[in-house]
Amino acid sequence: MNKRNILLKIQYDGTNYCGWQRQPEEVTVQGEIERALSILCAQEITINGCSRTDTGVHAFSQMASFIGEFAIPTENIKYALNNLVNDDIYISDVIEVDEEFHARFNCIGKKYRYEIINSVNRDPFYINRAYFVRKPLNFENMRKAAGSIVGKKDFASFQAAGSNPRETTVRTIYNLDLIEEDYPDGRKLVIEVAGDGFLYNMVRIIVGTLVDVGLGRIESSEVKDIIASCDRTKAGHTAPPQGLYLKEVYYE
Amino acid sequence: MNKRNILLKIQYDGTNYCGWQRQPEEVTVQGEIERALSILCAQEITINGCSRTDTGVHAFSQMASFIGEFAIPTENIKYALNNLVNDDIYISDVIEVDEEFHARFNCIGKKYRYEIINSVNRDPFYINRAYFVRKPLNFENMRKAAGSIVGKKDFASFQAAGSNPRETTVRTIYNLDLIEEDYPDGRKLVIEVAGDGFLYNMVRIIVGTLVDVGLGRIESSEVKDIIASCDRTKAGHTAPPQGLYLKEVYYE
Numbered sequence: 001m002n003k004r005n006i007l008l009k010i011q012y013d014g015t016n017y018c019g020w021q022r023q024p025e026e027v028t029v030q031g032e033i034e035r036a037l038s039i040l041c042a043q044e045i046t047i048n049g050c051s052r053t054d055t056g057v058h059a060f061s062q063m064a065s066f067i068g069e070f071a072i073p074t075e076n077i078k079y080a081l082n083n084l085v086n087d088d089i090y091i092s093d094v095i096e097v098d099e100e101f102h103a104r105f106n107c108i109g110k111k112y113r114y115e116i117i118n119s120v121n122r123d124p125f126y127i128n129r130a131y132f133v134r135k136p137l138n139f140e141n142m143r144k145a146a147g148s149i150v151g152k153k154d155f156a157s158f159q160a161a162g163s164n165p166r167e168t169t170v171r172t173i174y175n176l177d178l179i180e181e182d183y184p185d186g187r188k189l190v191i192e193v194a195g196d197g198f199l200y201n202m203v204r205i206i207v208g209t210l211v212d213v214g215l216g217r218i219e220s221s222e223v224k225d226i227i228a229s230c231d232r233t234k235a236g237h238t239a240p241p242q243g244l245y246l247k248e249v250y251y252e
Numbered sequence: 253m254n255k256r257n258i259l260l261k262i263q264y265d266g267t268n269y270c271g272w273q274r275q276p277e278e279v280t281v282q283g284e285i286e287r288a289l290s291i292l293c294a295q296e297i298t299i300n301g302c303s304r305t306d307t308g309v310h311a312f313s314q315m316a317s318f319i320g321e322f323a324i325p326t327e328n329i330k331y332a333l334n335n336l337v338n339d340d341i342y343i344s345d346v347i348e349v350d351e352e353f354h355a356r357f358n359c360i361g362k363k364y365r366y367e368i369i370n371s372v373n374r375d376p377f378y379i380n381r382a383y384f385v386r387k388p389l390n391f392e393n394m395r396k397a398a399g400s401i402v403g404k405k406d407f408a409s410f411q412a413a414g415s416n417p418r419e420t421t422v423r424t425i426y427n428l429d430l431i432e433e434d435y436p437d438g439r440k441l442v443i444e445v446a447g448d449g450f451l452y453n454m455v456r457i458i459v460g461t462l463v464d465v466g467l468g469r470i471e472s473s474e475v476k477d478i479i480a481s482c483d484r485t486k487a488g489h490t491a492p493p494q495g496l497y498l499k500e501v502y503y504e
């Protein structure tokens with residue numbers, strides 16, 4: 001038994017969870033992993049996740065760290081832990097890290113993926129995994145608008161109303177790519193956005209605004225002014241959570 | 253209001269259903285669609301599905317027919333029906349057919365798809381949609397074995413034990429293809445099998461037998477003799493339902 005600082009890399013289908021963050025009466029991803037770790041360590045464990053994903057949001061690569069005492073070597077924790085958590089959560093890596101390391105505080109950026117199905121038909125295999133937009137989207141106009149979002153800016157317009165007004169709303173978006181993927185029954189658009197940090201609901205408001213551009217409700221040239229206004233009411237709608245995936249977390 | 257013979261093309265994620273066939277106390281795909289149709293037609297409707305898929309089995313293209321009286325034109329039934337059924341079921345086509353047509357009796361063949369993930373890692377996004385095989389599969393040996401299964405044969409070895417012994421167990425397999433698809437974290441094998449008909453659990457026993465070949469438990473050269481034996485106990489295991497998809501139904 002010795003104290004170790006452990007970093008977990010976690011994948012999950014968020015459909016059956018009330019998001020990442022532990023809540024007393026709800027099933028959450030953090031709560032489920034802590035339950036399993038507390039069994040393994042025979043003591044209560046609290047983990048620090050990098051991103052507080054919302055209800056229904058998925059992750060290919062969530063990162064969380066914690067200090068725990070284990071009777072087993074680090075290389076065996078992965079197998080033990082995956083046997084204890086639900087099948088829709090998978091710990092893909094367990095790494096022993098320096099005692100100073102913290103999954104959230106040391107994070108220098110993140111990448112999210114968002115999937116949109118643009119089709120008049122519903123697809124039963126995507127209902128909890130994509131945003132269905134029935135009317136045709138103009139992808140070219142959406143790409144033009146995306147260009148205005150990249151860079152270091154005050155993104156107050158893209159922050160959920162009611163967020164803490166005292167914190168800075170300046171963030172840097174490194175990349176915002178719109179990729180059309182093969183889809184048999186209509187079109188599929190994947191939006192990937194990387195940045196040094198994201199305000200609450202920021203990715204979903206960026207996507208919702210781009211969808212509004214694609215539908216012709218907002219002109220692609222307006223997006224620059226929407227950002228400059230620092231006014232949430234000028235931006236587009238908040239895209240639904242089920243299309244959103246935490247794809248990568250960056251450390252130095 | 254006039255009587256029409258209607259053919260439905262149906263997609264579903266079978267995860268949340270006790271299979272296709274209506275059962276008094278269970279949620280089934282047939283039961284859910286009949287519930288919706290009975291509302292639309294204001295009378296009890298019974299539909300005839302082409303394939304009685306098991307619990308957890310999916311469909312890209314199930315076919316079902318029924319005679320009903322509608323107050324709305326056939327082209328509007330699709331929209332009305334899709335608003336009434338659960339989101340994990342989608343009626344992709346509603347076609348008015350000749351009064352003699354029956355989705356099951358007129359069917360001259362079917363194609364199934366089966367998905368296998370060959371990886372030491374679990375994938376939360378495939379847990380209800382594929383068969384996870386952790387040990388490495390020899391795809392080449394599986395392909396060799398598949399060659400022995402194609403053709404018109406007595407497939408009694410590939411029928412679930414306890415099936416009706418009086419019915420013929422001769423079937424014709426037209427194609428049995430093993431296709432490797434891109435998969436980021438290991439290998440993915442898709443097995444597609446088309447035939448004039450399938451015995452109970454036949455596709456899952458074919459897949460289980462091929463997996464046993466891939467694992468070296470059965471030699472690829474033995475499969476011919478396993479079929480000739482007409483003995484279920486000689487064949488491989490029954491692959492789990494969640495990897496199975498009804499892909500196509502053939503009519504003349």
